[in-house]
Amino acid sequence: MTKFQATLEDLKRSGQIFGGIYRKKDGSITKFNGRFGVHKFSKGGDRTTPNYYALIWDNNRKRYTALIPENILQLNAYGDTYYPNELLF
Numbered sequence: 001m002t003k004f005q006a007t008l009e010d011l012k013r014s015g016q017i018f019g020g021i022y023r024k025k026d027g028s029i030t031k032f033n034g035r036f037g038v039h040k041f042s043k044g045g046d047r048t049t050p051n052y053y054a055l056i057w058d059n060n061r062k063r064y065t066a067l068i069p070e071n072i073l074q075l076n077a078y079g080d081t082y083y084p085n086e087l088l089f
Helices: 003-014
Strands: 018-023 029-035 054-058 063-067 072-077 080-082
Touching: 003 072, 003 080, 029 063
Parallel strands: none
Antiparallel strands: 018 029, 018 072, 029 054, 054 063, 072 080
C-alpha cells in the first residue's frame, strides 16, 4: 500500500475536506475540492456508478463527482501533497 492509497482510505473514513488533480475520461485535467461521506443532497435509490469509483461531494461545483481512483493524479490533504507512486515507509 502506498502513502497515496493509505491517505485516500483515511479520507473516506474521516470525511475531511481535501483537494486534488484528476484526469477525466476524455483526457482533460481538472481540479477538485471535496469530501467523502456527504449524503445531504442524495435522493436515495440505487447507486448508478460502479462500486470502485470514489464518490465525493465537490464543494466548488456543488454536486457529487464520481472519480476513478487510478485517474487521481494528486491529493492535497492534511497539509501535504500525495502522489500515486509514493511508497509507504
